[in-house]
Amino acid sequence: MYGGMDVGGTKIESCLFDERFRPLERRRVDTACATYEELLDCIVGEARWLDARAGRAVGLGIGLPGLVDHATGRALTSNLPATGRPLREDLVVRLGRSVAMANDCKCFALSEANGGAGDGGETILGLILGTGVGGGVAHHGRLVLGHNDLPGELGHLGIPGRCVAAWGLPILPCGCGRVGCYETLVSGPGMARLAGRHGGTDRSPPEIARLARAGDEAMAATMRDWLGLLAELIHTAQCTIDMDCVVLGGGLSRIPEVAAMLASAYGALRMPGRPTRFASARFGDASGTRGAAMLLTRS
Numbered sequence: 570m571y572g573g574m575d576v577g578g579t580k581i582e583s584c585l586f587d588e589r590f591r592p593l594e595r596r597r598v599d600t601a602c603a604t605y606e607e608l609l610d611c612i613v614g615e616a617r618w619l620d621a622r623a624g625r626a627v628g629l630g631i632g633l634p635g636l637v638d639h640a641t642g643r644a645l646t647s648n649l650p651a652t653g654r655p656l657r658e659d660l661v662v663r664l665g666r667s668v669a670m671a672n673d674c675k676c677f678a679l680s681e682a683n684g685g686a687g688d689g690g691e692t693i694l695g696l697i698l699g700t701g702v703g704g705g706v707a708h709h710g711r712l713v714l715g716h717n718d719l720p721g722e723l724g725h726l727g728i729p730g731r732c733v734a735a736w737g738l739p740i741l742p743c744g745c746g747r748v749g750c751y752e753t754l755v756s757g758p759g760m761a762r763l764a765g766r767h768g769g770t771d772r773s774p775p776e777i778a779r780l781a782r783a784g785d786e787a788m789a790a791t792m793r794d795w796l797g798l799l800a801e802l803i804h805t806a807q808c809t810i811d812m813d814c815v816v817l818g819g820g821l822s823r824i825p826e827v828a829a830m831l832a833s834a835y836g837a838l839r840m841p842g843r844p845t846r847f848a849s850a851r852f853g854d855a856s857g858t859r860g861a862a863m864l865l866t867r868s
C-alpha cells in the first residue's frame with residue numbers, strides 16, 4: 570500500500586492506495602498552520618492516520634503548492650509556512666521512513682500519465698487551469714523534474730506581443746511580481762477579466778461558458794479570446810517539449826467540451842505534423858493524492 574497526501578494552504582487530503590493505486594480510504598482535514606512546526610505536526614498526524622488505516626507504516630508521497638528542490642527537499646511556497654525549510658528531511662526524521670515530495674501540479678501530471686487521461690502517451694503535458702495556471706510534464710510515465718522542478722510551469726510565461734497587439738489586451742500585474750503573464754488572463758479570474766472587456770462584469774467561468782453556448786455574442790467572444798490565448802500557450806509548449814497529449818485539470822477543465830474546443834483553437838495555428846491529443850483529467854481533484862503516492866515508484 571501507498572500513502573498519498575495533497576497539502577494545501579487550508580486543507581490536507583490524505584488517501585491510502587493499494588499496489589495498483591486504487592483508493593482504499595480517504596479523508597480531508599481543514600488546517601490553519603501558522604508556523605512551520607504546526608505544519609510538520611499536521612502532516613505527521615495525517616501520516617499516522619494513514620499508518621493506522623493500513624495497519625503498518627506506509628511509504629508517503631506528498632504534493633504541495635510551490636516548488637520543491639528535489640535535491641535538498643527544501644520548499645519555496647507562498648501558501649505554506651515552509652519556504653527555505655528542509656521539509657522533506659524533517660519529515661523523514663520525524664516519521665523514520667523515506668518521503669517523496671513534489672509540486673502538486675507535477676503530481677497531477679504523473680497521475681494522469683499513468684492510468685489517467687494521458688495513459689499510453691509518450692510525452693504528456695498536464696495543464697491545470699484554476700485560480701492559477703500551472704502544470705507538469707511526464708515522459709514515458711515518469712515525471713520530468715528538470716533542473717529546478719519547473720517543466721510545465723507555463724502560467725508565468727509572457728503573453729506574446731502579437732496577441733496583445735491583435736486583440737488590444739491589457740498587460741496586467743501578476744502575483745509573481747512581473748506583468749503580462751498568461752495567468753493574468755487564462756486562469757479563472759483571468760477569464761472573468763476577459764469577459765469584463767466584452768461587457769460582462771462579475772461573470773464566473775461556468776456562467777461565461779454557458780452563455781457562450783446559448784448564443785450570447787459577448788461571452789462567445791470572451792471564449793474565443795480565452796481559447797486563442799491558451800492555444801498560443803500550447804504552441805509555446807509544443808515547440809519546447811513537443812508533447813503528444815495535453816491533459817487539462819483544475820476548475821476550468823470542467824467546462825463542457827473544453828478539450829475539444831482547445832484542440833480546435835490550437836489546430837488553427839499549429840505547425841504541420843502529427844496532431845496533439847487533448848483530454849480533460851480522468852481523476853480530477855483526486856489526482857493530487859494519487860500522483861503524490863506515485864512519486865514513490867515513478868519519479
Ligand SMILES: [Zn+2]
Pocket residue numbers: 724725743744745746747750752
Ligand atoms: Zn506571473
